Amino acid sequence: MAEARPAVADGNQKLFPCEVCGRCFAADVLERHGPICKKLFNKKRKPFDSLKQRLQGTDIPTVSQPPQPKGQPMRKSNWRQQHEDFINTIRSAKQCTLAIKEGRPLPPPPPPTINPDYIQCPYCMRRFNETAAQRHINFCKTQSSRCVFDPAQTAARLASRAQGKAQATPKKQ
Numbered sequence: 001m002a003e004a005r006p007a008v009a010d011g012n013q014k015l016f017p018c019e020v021c022g023r024c025f026a027a028d029v030l031e032r033h034g035p036i037c038k039k040l041f042n043k044k045r046k047p048f049d050s051l052k053q054r055l056q057g058t059d060i061p062t063v064s065q066p067p068q069p070k071g072q073p074m075r076k077s078n079w080r081q082q083h084e085d086f087i088n089t090i091r092s093a094k095q096c097t098l099a100i101k102e103g104r105p106l107p108p109p110p111p112p113t114i115n116p117d118y119i120q121c122p123y124c125m126r127r128f129n130e131t132a133a134q135r136h137i138n139f140c141k142t143q144s145s146r147c148v149f150d151p152a153q154t155a156a157r158l159a160s161r162a163q164g165k166a167q168a169t170p171k172k173q
């Protein structure tokens with residue numbers, strides 16, 4: 001006699017809720033799903049769409065599973081998110097440094113995973129909200145390109161400053 005299989009085949013596989021859509025996934029699936037879901041959510045997140053989205057959201061198939069105690073699984077998925085974000089930050093920082101050194105165009109900033117509203121500056125790795133980020137990244141770009149790509153100019157400026165000082169201070173004899 002064949003029994004109906006439960007939705008979760010592995011009894012010992014733990015499911016974690018997605019922070020964005022609330023659906024539950026196995027840890028490795030959530031790892032892939034999370035960033036995609038947030039990106040989608042970010043795109044859709046316009047004031048007039050939210051109600052429509054909520055109405056449409058009712059027919060999204062969900063994994064049937066018994067209700068979980070709140071708190072613990074969320075904290076676990078947060079830890080995963082933060083860890084992922086940390087790795088992303090380091091990785092992109094390395095790529096940025098490399099790109100600056102070799103004079104290549106900078107890689108795109110990593111998708112923000114902790115707060116989808118915040119955008120990370122690819123130059124200084126700080127996070128800003130959308131409006132501030134656009135202004136800041138432009139500013140930071142000029143700043144960093146000025147510092148990194150003109151070592152000769154910086155040296156010249158330092159030299160001339162040193163000369164000026166030497167001329168300005170009369171020698172006492």
Ligand SMILES: [Zn+2]
Nearest residue numbers: 018020021037
């Ligand atoms: Zn999701």
Ligand SMILES: [Zn+2]
Nearest residue numbers: 121123124140
């Ligand atoms: Zn910056």
